[in-house]
Amino acid sequence: MNNKYTLAMDAHQMKTIAQKQVQTLLIVTLLLLSCLTTLRAQDKRYTKPSWFFGVAGAANFNFYRGSTQMLNTDFTPPSAFHNGEGVGLYVAPNVEFHRPDSRWGFIFQAGFDSRRGKFDVISEPCNCPATLTTKLSYITIEPSLRVSPFKNNFYLYGGPRLAFNHDKSFNFEQKTNPAYPLQVQNPDVKGDFSDIRNTIISMQIGMGYDIPLNATDRKTQFVLSLFLSYHPYFGQNPRTTETWNVNTLRAGLVLKFGQGHLEKMIVDGVVQFSINPPINVKYVKNVREVFPIRNYIFFNAGSTTIPERYVQLKRNQVKDFKEDKVQFSTPQNMSGRSNRQMQVYYNILNILGDRMVKNPNSKITLVGSSENGVAEGKVMAQNVKDYLVTIFDINEGRITVEGREKPAIPSEVKNGVRDLDLLREGNRRVTIESDSPELLIEFQSGKDVPLKPIEIISENQIPNGDVVFNVGNAKEALTSWTIQTKAENGKTQTFGPYSEEQVAISRKNIMGDQPEGNYKVTMSGTTKSGKNITQESVMHLAPYVAPEVQESIRFSVIYEFNESKSIAIYDKYLTEIVTPKIPFNATVIITGHTDTIGEENYNRALSLARAKDVKGILDKSLAALGRTDVKFVVTGEGEDEKLAPFENKFPEERFYNRTVVIDIVK
Numbered sequence: 001m002n003n004k005y006t007l008a009m010d011a012h013q014m015k016t017i018a019q020k021q022v023q024t025l026l027i028v029t030l031l032l033l034s035c036l037t038t039l040r041a042q043d044k045r046y047t048k049p050s051w052f053f054g055v056a057g058a059a060n061f062n063f064y065r066g067s068t069q070m071l072n073t074d075f076t077p078p079s080a081f082h083n084g085e086g087v088g089l090y091v092a093p094n095v096e097f098h099r100p101d102s103r104w105g106f107i108f109q110a111g112f113d114s115r116r117g118k119f120d121v122i123s124e125p126c127n128c129p130a131t132l133t134t135k136l137s138y139i140t141i142e143p144s145l146r147v148s149p150f151k152n153n154f155y156l157y158g159g160p161r162l163a164f165n166h167d168k169s170f171n172f173e174q175k176t177n178p179a180y181p182l183q184v185q186n187p188d189v190k191g192d193f194s195d196i197r198n199t200i201i202s203m204q205i206g207m208g209y210d211i212p213l214n215a216t217d218r219k220t221q222f223v224l225s226l227f228l229s230y231h232p233y234f235g236q237n238p239r240t241t242e243t244w245n246v247n248t249l250r251a252g253l254v255l256k257f258g259q260g261h262l263e264k265m266i267v268d269g270v271v272q273f274s275i276n277p278p279i280n281v282k283y284v285k286n287v288r289e290v291f292p293i294r295n296y297i298f299f300n301a302g303s304t305t306i307p308e309r310y311v312q313l314k315r316n317q318v319k320d321f322k323e324d325k326v327q328f329s330t331p332q333n334m335s336g337r338s339n340r341q342m343q344v345y346y347n348i349l350n351i352l353g354d355r356m357v358k359n360p361n362s363k364i365t366l367v368g369s370s371e372n373g374v375a376e377g378k379v380m381a382q383n384v385k386d387y388l389v390t391i392f393d394i395n396e397g398r399i400t401v402e403g404r405e406k407p408a409i410p411s412e413v414k415n416g417v418r419d420l421d422l423l424r425e426g427n428r429r430v431t432i433e434s435d436s437p438e439l440l441i442e443f444q445s446g447k448d449v450p451l452k453p454i455e456i457i458s459e460n461q462i463p464n465g466d467v468v469f470n471v472g473n474a475k476e477a478l479t480s481w482t483i484q485t486k487a488e489n490g491k492t493q494t495f496g497p498y499s500e501e502q503v504a505i506s507r508k509n510i511m512g513d514q515p516e517g518n519y520k521v522t523m524s525g526t527t528k529s530g531k532n533i534t535q536e537s538v539m540h541l542a543p544y545v546a547p548e549v550q551e552s553i554r555f556s557v558i559y560e561f562n563e564s565k566s567i568a569i570y571d572k573y574l575t576e577i578v579t580p581k582i583p584f585n586a587t588v589i590i591t592g593h594t595d596t597i598g599e600e601n602y603n604r605a606l607s608l609a610r611a612k613d614v615k616g617i618l619d620k621s622l623a624a625l626g627r628t629d630v631k632f633v634v635t636g637e638g639e640d641e642k643l644a645p646f647e648n649k650f651p652e653e654r655f656y657n658r659t660v661v662i663d664i665v666k
Helices: 003-033 315-320 324-329 339-345 347-358 374-391 419-426 508-509 567-579 600-624 651-655
Strands: 051-065 084-098 104-114 118-119 129-134 137-147 154-167 169-174 189-192 199-212 220-231 243-259 274-278 283-293 297-299 363-368 397-405 429-433 451-459 466-474 479-487 492-498 504-506 516-526 532-541 546-557 588-593 631-636 659-665
Touching: 104 154, 129 274, 129 567, 137 199, 137 429, 154 220, 169 397, 169 508, 189 315, 199 243, 274 532, 297 651, 315 374, 324 347, 339 363, 339 651, 347 374, 347 451, 363 374, 374 397, 374 429, 397 659, 419 504, 419 651, 429 479, 466 479, 466 508, 466 516, 492 504, 504 508, 508 532, 532 600, 546 651, 567 600, 567 659, 588 600, 631 651
Parallel strands: 283 546, 363 397, 588 631
Antiparallel strands: 051 084, 051 243, 084 104, 084 118, 104 137, 118 129, 129 169, 137 154, 154 199, 169 189, 199 220, 220 243, 274 466, 283 451, 297 429, 363 429, 466 504, 479 492, 479 516, 516 532, 546 659, 588 659
């Protein structure tokens, strides 16, 4: 055997290996493709995905340059090896992100990366051909920036390669001198390279082309991506000694899939035309609500931190906080559960801080109550103090903190056995005590007195006089559209053209001085393909009549748990604050409520007793003024959660549900 024959055989072997690698990739691809369902034409269409997940497979064509001789500390052949080449397998999961309408994206792959190869045959001093092969391989991490320069299926990519050595084995084979064919061949030498770099940092650049495997009429879309990349020798010296380095040309494919979003299918010229004519309302209500501020901050079980549901400002926000404006920074939903009122209460820390800033002589005592003892209660109180001092810059000397196991007026009932957990939640609180009248409800001071109420003004909007024309899908289906109105007397007007999907036209512009009557309306549009379409409808219009504004005022009285007699502080409040607000011949609607603790029937009776308690006080104070002109409507709704002012999730909601609501209607 001569060197020329050996080189020819090695080249044939390398070609065979390359063919097997390509065959393997094709077989894997066919197996994956066989899992795809048969494509069917569908009416639905989906956008191209932005995220893709799949698997990448490729053949690494490795080219060795440089020299290596000392294979490890135990073996050094007589002569050095120089150039070589080989084919290895690359397999990795693939994650991609690129929006269909963008040039930019990224690719992330991490998997097995073989840099195996065979050095060129050399002749040892004995004129013996020698070969050196290696199964050099890595676990590689390859993040890349993806660029689609033409916003189509062709893309370029490049990025770093971080590789961790997986296999560093070699096989050295020395054949006999061809001139002496009867010599016994030396056994192969197998082992691991020494001085191998465990970690290699290099780079790659490449290009690819995406081939969609199914149309966008399916949500899950498969793509076959062919790619070619080059890994230059920079940083690819496998060993810390000698000069051996590796260049790699990688060719392969990625089978990936992603999910698109359902597109809104618009058929040419298909729109939905509708009219919303204005109506005259007879009454609108304006409500002024005097909302009580209970002097409690409730804490979550197991925590001494102020709960997140309480609004906490930053120092730079204090200058913009005003308690009389707090309603405008809270939800404006006055229907259903009164989120707006409870959000006012959740500003209690800021309301207190604002009042103390405005009244520099006022002082407070914060009493923390915890079932875990006095020390924890004091920590809760201290956290409230720290907020007021840090955020509102209040002098520490104006705030005293104390700790207790239970508040002065506990929620639990003596000998009670039901709903104890909920009741104890109400005991875990910080109570605000003060003798400063600027902070507190009128006529009272001392422990457990509520803070001064907040007035919330709710003005119902008067409906405007616009006729609203809706042309659904107009932006997608039409280039423009117009409206033609025809009155009963034959007068015709045209409005437009428009391109948006909704247009409001003043009722006055359509009617002019005409009386109430029916109008024929014709919508005419031009589709994007140039077709003309029309749709007709009829609307009834009447001249604008201003509604009557009904004004009312609402007060609330808060009760302690299981109590039907109002807190003593409210007696004078009802007499001297609420009664003077009742105009002559007014109707006073008094509605009692409870929380959900206890039996339903008992709570209904309790709520009615509370409502009657309030009526009795108001009746007495009105009689003292010699008035008998007021009509009362008294009901008790109990714990009915559909009618309760608030939910019952948190203790403060349950406290505020123990209430009587007083609506004074002129």
